[in-house]
Each structure stands twice: as C-alpha cells, then as structure tokens.
Amino acid sequence: MCSWRTIPCSITELCLDHTLPSGQSFRWKKNGDNDWVGVLGCSVYLLNQTSTQLRYKVFGKESETKSGGLESLSGRRSTTKTKAKAAKINGVVSPSPPADHDTVLKDYFQLTVCLHKLYSTWSDVDDNFKAVAQRFPGVRILRQDPVENLLSFICSSNNNISRISGMVENLCVHFGEPIVEVSGQMYYSVPSVDKLALPGVEDTLRKLGFGYRAGFIVKSCQTILENDPGWLVGLRTRPYQEAREQLMTLPGVGPKVADCVCLMSLDKPGALPVDTHVWQITATNYLKQLNNTKSLTPTVYTQIGDFYRTRFGEYAGWAHSVLFTADLRPNKNKETEQVGDGVAKKKKKLK
DNA sequence: CGGTGACCTTTCG
DNA sequence: CGAAAGGTCACC
Numbered sequence: 001m002c003s004w005r006t007i008p009c010s011i012t013e014l015c016l017d018h019t020l021p022s023g024q025s026f027r028w029k030k031n032g033d034n035d036w037v038g039v040l041g042c043s044v045y046l047l048n049q050t051s052t053q054l055r056y057k058v059f060g061k062e063s064e065t066k067s068g069g070l071e072s073l074s075g076r077r078s079t080t081k082t083k084a085k086a087a088k089i090n091g092v093v094s095p096s097p098p099a100d101h102d103t104v105l106k107d108y109f110q111l112t113v114c115l116h117k118l119y120s121t122w123s124d125v126d127d128n129f130k131a132v133a134q135r136f137p138g139v140r141i142l143r144q145d146p147v148e149n150l151l152s153f154i155c156s157s158n159n160n161i162s163r164i165s166g167m168v169e170n171l172c173v174h175f176g177e178p179i180v181e182v183s184g185q186m187y188y189s190v191p192s193v194d195k196l197a198l199p200g201v202e203d204t205l206r207k208l209g210f211g212y213r214a215g216f217i218v219k220s221c222q223t224i225l226e227n228d229p230g231w232l233v234g235l236r237t238r239p240y241q242e243a244r245e246q247l248m249t250l251p252g253v254g255p256k257v258a259d260c261v262c263l264m265s266l267d268k269p270g271a272l273p274v275d276t277h278v279w280q281i282t283a284t285n286y287l288k289q290l291n292n293t294k295s296l297t298p299t300v301y302t303q304i305g306d307f308y309r310t311r312f313g314e315y316a317g318w319a320h321s322v323l324f325t326a327d328l329r330p331n332k333n334k335e336t337e338q339v340g341d342g343v344a345k346k347k348k349k350l351k
Numbered sequence: 352c353g354g355t356g357a358c359c360t361t362t363c364g
Numbered sequence: 365c366g367a368a369a370g371g372t373c374a375c376c
Contacts, residue, residue: 023370153370153371154371154372156369156370156371157358157369157370157371157372158358158359158368158369158370158371158372159359159360159361159362159369159370159371160361160362160363160368160369160370161362161369161370162361162362162363162369163360163361163362163369164369164370166361206359209359209360209361210359210360211358211359211360211361212357212358212359212360212372213358213359214359216372251372251373252371252372252373253372254371254372254373255371255372256370256371256372257370257371257372260370273370274370275370275371276369276370276371277370278370294353294354295353295354295355296371297352297353297354298352298353299352299353324370328370
C-alpha cells in the first residue's frame with residue numbers, strides 16, 4: 001500500500017466536508033468518517049485532510065491530464081494531438097503515483113485562489129455572509145471537467161439531488177470506461193460525448209429513468225460534436241456573456257444551467273446560478289421588492305445576479321456558493337435555516 | 352416582456 | 365399517496 005501524499009493547504013482555504021457535498025459535483029462519496037473518494041479524469045482519488053494539509057492517494061491508470069487542460073477528458077474527438085500525448089503513458093499499475101497528481105488537485109481545487117482574502121472582503125460588505133462564513137469556512141468552487149459539469153446540470157432540472165446523483169452515476173457506469181476497483185467498488189470515468197451521441201442512447205437513458213432529460217443529453221452531445229473540436233473547453237477563454245450565450249444553444253441548457261457550467265468549469269467566477277431557492281431567499285433577505293414577483297423571469301434572474309455581483313465583486317459566484325451552501329445540506333436544521341443568523345426566511349408559497 | 356403548462360421519474364413529507 | 369424536486373421549452 002502506498003502512503004499518503006500531501007499538499008500544504010489550510011483547512012480554511014479548503015474544507016472538503018463543506019466543499020465536496022455542496023452540490024457542485026455529484027461524484028464524491030464519503031468513505032468512512034474522514035475520507036472522500038471520487039474520480040478525476042482517469043484516476044480514482046482518495047482524499048482527506050488535517051488542519052494544515054490536504055492528503056491523498058491515487059488509484060488506477062496514470063492520468064493523462066495536464067495542468068489546466070481537461071480537454072482530453074471531455075470527449076473531444078479532436079484526437080490527433082491529444083492522442084499523441086496520451087500515448088506517452090507508461091501504463092503501469094504503479095504503486096507510486098505519478099508526479100503530476102499534485103498539479104491535478106491544485107487545479108481542481110483552484111488552490112491558487114486565496115479564499116481567506118475573499119472571505120475577509122465579503123465579510124466586510126455583508127453581515128449575512130459574515131455569519132454564514134463562520135459556520136462554513138473553506139467553501140470553494142471546483143474547477144470541473146466541462147462535460148461532467150454540463151451533463152450533471154442538464155440532469156438537475158426540476159429534479160432532486162438524490163436522483164441527480166444516481167443519474168450521473170448511471171451515465172458513468174453505462175457509458176464511461178472502467179478505471180479500477182477500489183475496495184470492492186469499480187469506478188468509471190465520465191463518458192465521452194461521442195459515446196452519448198450514438199443512436200439508441202436516448203432510449204437506453206429513458207429506460208434508466210432519465211425521463212425527458214434523456215433527449216437533452218443526447219442532443220446536447222450531438223450539438224457539441226457538430227461544433228468545432230475544443231469548442232466547449234474553449235469557452236474558458238471567452239468572456240462570460242459569450243460563454244453563457246453559447247452554452248444556451250444546447251438543448252436543456254437555460255440560464256441557470258449555463259451559469260452553473262460557467263461558474264464550475266469555465267473559469268467564470270462572477271457567474272451566479274439563480275434557482276428558485278436563491279430567488280426566494282434573496283427576495284426575503286435582500287431585495288424585498290422581489291417579494292411580489294410571481295416567477296423567476298429572465299429580468300428577475302439578471303437583477304439578482306447583478307445585485308450579488310455588485311456587492312461581492314469579481315468572484316461573486318464563489319461568495320454565492322458560500323452563502324447558500326448551508327441550505328443544501330441534507331441535515332440542515334430547520335430551526336436555523338436561514339441565510340445568515342437571525343434573519344427570517346421562507347415566505348410562504350403563494351399559489 | 353411576463354404568464355402558463357407540460358415534461359419523466361424519483362424522492363420526500 | 366400527492367407534492368416537490370437546484371429548470372427548460374413552447375406558446376400565448
């Protein structure tokens with residue numbers, strides 16, 4: 001058994017227990033009391049942490065992922081170049097992880113972004129944030145594979161977390177590649193868009209319980225393939241608004257899903273997903289004039305995003321994930337459910 | 352622009 | 365059991 005590898009990292013910069021279950025990725029599972037297991041690229045990672053370091057073990061093939069480029073994981077069929085790189089792998093079932101896994105994790109957790117400073121700034125401008133921040137330190141935005149991120153959130157529409165997780169799992173098990181078995185459990189990669197664009201897939205997904213999202217997934221993958229190779233990941237270097245518009249050309253991708261993808265995998269820290277919950281809480285606690293809005297129209301959606309962007313600045317999307325993380329926890333305490341302490345929440349539903 | 356209803360199925364209360 | 369679930373799309 002290989003030993004744990006470590007990366008220096010304060011628990012206030014990254015708290016796995018607050019970040020991994022915050023509804024960004026649906027693929028991390030708690031393993032025992034301290035460990036988290038998940039798949040990044042073509043490797044299975046086992047993670048835990050102390051107050052000063054992030055610790056990990058890697059299982060499976062050596063990842064071909066290069067720092068900053070998850071392209072090869074994204075179902076590109078641009079082949080030639082990525083193939084050439086991938087061919088370099090010394091596919092040993094090596095007990096010692098390759099040197100590059102530090103880089104993969106630093107990239108995934110975006111450890112070069114100084115969360116401590118951001119928290120401090122946001123606490124200065126918002127009392128609600130300050131209160132929530134004390135209870136939930138170390139919440140940061142992951143830098144996910146755009147394909148995983150996109151598929152996950154196409155599944156999220158009008159759906160519950162529990163089922164979404166199962167659907168993502170099913171996508172990987174049925175259309176991804178097996179990676180390695182760890183303690184009796186096989187792990188799979190995120191499927192390539194090529195696989196999901198094949199004829200017959202929609203029927204299979206329907207049978208797997210995806211409902212109307214089956215069509216969205218297949219058609220979105222087909223659309224991705226019709227675009228230039230690298231189109232999706234290329235949105236990382238396009239302006240926020242443009243990336244958002246482009247994403248919304250995909251079936252099943254509206255404003256909310258587009259913002260999730262912008263924020264969580266396309267390097268748009270100011271993107272701010274507004275769901276019904278965020279809308280309600282914001283109307284109650286911040287923008288009272290929205291209390292009489294009847295639905296989450298594009299206008300209201302923009303107002304809410306702009307409000308937070310004005311208040312929290314360039315990384316408003318990151319602030320938003322801290323602010324609302326408490327409300328997604330399965331075991332949230334109903335008595336204290338609120339944004340910040342002492343602020344009333346939940347208006348009753350009018351119908 | 353804003354309002355309405357359908358959409359699949361599972362989980363939740 | 366029925367309602368709700370991190371929406372989106374089509375249509376008025």
